[in-house]
Amino acid sequence: MALCVIKPGMLTTVQDGGRWGYQSRGVPVAGPMDSLSFRIANALVGNARDAAALEVTLLGPELEFDDERIVAIAGAEFDATLDGRSVPLHAPFIVSAGARLKFGQRRRGARAYLAVAGGIATPPVLGSRATHVISAMGGFDGRALRAGDALPLFAAPGARTTRAPLVSPPALPDRDARVRVMAGPQRDYFAADALDALQSAPYTIRPDSDRMGFRLQGPPLTHARGADIISDATPLGVLQVPASGQPILLMADRQTTGGYPKIATVITADMPIAGQLGPGDTIRFVVCTAQEAIAALIAQERMLMPLEAHEA
Amino acid sequence: MTIVSAGDSAIVVEFEERIDEAVNARAIALASAVQQAAVRGVRDVVPTFHAVAIYFDPLRTAYTELTARIQHELDRPSAEPAAARAPLRIPVCYGGDLGPDLADVAAFARISEDEVVRRHAAGTYRVFMLGFVAGFAYMGTVDASIAMPRRATPRIRVPLGSVGIAGVQTGVYPAETPGGWQLIGRTPVKPFDPARAEPFLMQAGDHVQFFPITRQEYASWPSA
Numbered sequence: 001m002a003l004c005v006i007k008p009g010m011l012t013t014v015q016d017g018g019r020w021g022y023q024s025r026g027v028p029v030a031g032p033m034d035s036l037s038f039r040i041a042n043a044l045v046g047n048a049r050d051a052a053a054l055e056v057t058l059l060g061p062e063l064e065f066d067d068e069r070i071v072a073i074a075g076a077e078f079d080a081t082l083d084g085r086s087v088p089l090h091a092p093f094i095v096s097a098g099a100r101l102k103f104g105q106r107r108r109g110a111r112a113y114l115a116v117a118g119g120i121a122t123p124p125v126l127g128s129r130a131t132h133v134i135s136a137m138g139g140f141d142g143r144a145l146r147a148g149d150a151l152p153l154f155a156a157p158g159a160r161t162t163r164a165p166l167v168s169p170p171a172l173p174d175r176d177a178r179v180r181v182m183a184g185p186q187r188d189y190f191a192a193d194a195l196d197a198l199q200s201a202p203y204t205i206r207p208d209s210d211r212m213g214f215r216l217q218g219p220p221l222t223h224a225r226g227a228d229i230i231s232d233a234t235p236l237g238v239l240q241v242p243a244s245g246q247p248i249l250l251m252a253d254r255q256t257t258g259g260y261p262k263i264a265t266v267i268t269a270d271m272p273i274a275g276q277l278g279p280g281d282t283i284r285f286v287v288c289t290a291q292e293a294i295a296a297l298i299a300q301e302r303m304l305m306p307l308e309a310h311e312a
Numbered sequence: 313m314t315i316v317s318a319g320d321s322a323i324v325v326e327f328e329e330r331i332d333e334a335v336n337a338r339a340i341a342l343a344s345a346v347q348q349a350a351v352r353g354v355r356d357v358v359p360t361f362h363a364v365a366i367y368f369d370p371l372r373t374a375y376t377e378l379t380a381r382i383q384h385e386l387d388r389p390s391a392e393p394a395a396a397r398a399p400l401r402i403p404v405c406y407g408g409d410l411g412p413d414l415a416d417v418a419a420f421a422r423i424s425e426d427e428v429v430r431r432h433a434a435g436t437y438r439v440f441m442l443g444f445v446a447g448f449a450y451m452g453t454v455d456a457s458i459a460m461p462r463r464a465t466p467r468i469r470v471p472l473g474s475v476g477i478a479g480v481q482t483g484v485y486p487a488e489t490p491g492g493w494q495l496i497g498r499t500p501v502k503p504f505d506p507a508r509a510e511p512f513l514m515q516a517g518d519h520v521q522f523f524p525i526t527r528q529e530y531a532s533w534p535s536a
Contacts, residue, residue, distance in 0.1 A: 020355050020367075021356055023356045023358045023367070024343070024356070024357060024358045024359060024442060025442050025446060025447060025504075026444060026447055026486075027446040027447075125506050126506060135445055135446060135487060137446070137506070182317060182320060184316050184317055184318060185316045185318040185324050230329060230330070230360075230361045230362055231361060231443060232326075232363045232365065233318075233322075233358045233363070233365030235318045235321070235322040235365065236321075237319055238318060238319065255443065256358065256442075256443050257358075257360055257441065257444070262318070265317075265318050265320075266319065267319060267320050268319065268320050268321050268370070290317065293319070293320035294320055294370055297370060297371060301371060
């Protein structure tokens with residue numbers, strides 16, 4: 001019961017719901033960059049919502065299964081093929097023993113998720129299978145997949161609990177996205193017009209961006225009280241601003257604490273959109289209220305309900 | 313004390329904005345009270361120098377419910393402080409190739425290397441918080457005379473177990489990482505080992521003392 005890596009792709013990692021509960025000990029959460037597509041992929045094959053799956057980045061892998069499995073791909077649109085024949089996205093399909101699944105041309109979005117019924121069974125570290133590459137923790141030997149790796153899988157569930165295809169998957173950004181932010185937690189560290197500047201023009205994601213953070217290039221944000229704070233916690237989606245005035249959007253692999261002021265935080269419902277961007281793409285920020293943020297999250301949850309309805 | 317939002321899924325309780333043992337103790341006390349209260353929907357509680365971040369699922373716990381709960385914890389007369397854990401004692405082989413910056417710190421302080429070691433090992437340090445990487449404890453306060461600032465150019469690779477000084481802070485690198493602290497020695501003890509029954513050597517609020525060991529002791533130290 002293994003998933004064999006023929007070609008690894010650019011950055012293919014094992015991710016689950018994240019390594020929660022240890023940030024007070026300096027342990028990053030990691031987990032999927034697009035948590036919504038990750039959940040959808042798991043739901044389509046009848047897995048628990050946090051089951052370990054593969055995150056595929058920009059250039060996809062080629063994989064071989066050694067037993068029959070139900071799998072599903074969600075997130076970025078790749079031309080995926082099974083032994084040369086096209087397979088659907090956002091729908092479960094059967095892979096027979098020895099079949100090869102290949103991620104081809106990428107059409108839209110940056111990250112796809114491959115969930116396998118039963119889930120990936122790499123050993124958990126601190127309760128999670130999420131890969132944090134920088135600290136070599138979790139996943140497969142703490143690293144991105146390489147050719148020749150054989151990922152252990154849990155036994156496929158006896159009863160097939162897959163869902164019908166998702167009729168309208170969440171919209172993917174096409175190299176440009178608009179995401180909503182809530183001001184704070186350190187808005188008072190910035191000039192009065194900094195929030196306007198943040199919303200005034202798109203920011204470009206610089207090449208030195210990764211799963212830790214997106215370094216952005218765009219309208220500079222002016223500090224009012226210096227660019228250093230006493231280090232404090234750094235939530236997912238926060239925009240920290242070093243002395244340069246150019247913000248860094250903190251992503252899944254971020255450190256647990258940081259010493260730069262944070263002007264605003266991308267709302268939870270919009271982080272999956274940000275997670276579908278890569279270097280060279282652009283991102284626009286719009287300030288919203290907490291009420292809008294929660295309403296967006298509830299709407300997303302409603303969309304997922306029919307998919308996850310079988311969960312106990 | 314103020315409570316601020318950090319997006320829709322985290323709130324931060326901020327105490328006085330300074331690095332101070334009493335302020336830090338309040339943050340840690342609140343963090344452990346919130347942790348023990350096991351509030352529904354709370355995913356992680358992170359005390360830092362002067363604040364506590366509380367990560368929660370807003371679909372399971374409303375912001376107002378959570379802030380009311382925090383206010384309740386803050387208003388409660390603080391329980392007798394739990395008997396402080398005895399200081400944790402960490403062996404360090406100072407200087408030589410294991411502490412390549414010891415000579416620089418001695419020059420900075422205009423004292424001998426032995427005297428730097430004596431002053432560093434004389435202190436009892438508080439763990440203010442953990443961050444940077446798994447198991448990295450920000451400790452203070454280092455004797456002002458040896459509180460040398462970070463190196464102008466950080467090292468690309470600092471070996472695991474390196475003991476460093478950065479201004480009035482001291483710390484132990486729990487993994488090989490880049491780093492700019494002045495390295496004065498190395499410990500054979502691992503601050504973080506996921507395979508150990510207790511993976512983390514330190515937690516926020518702990519007190520730590522360092523004591524010198526010889527190169528031979530370093531080489532033969534039982535890896536716990």
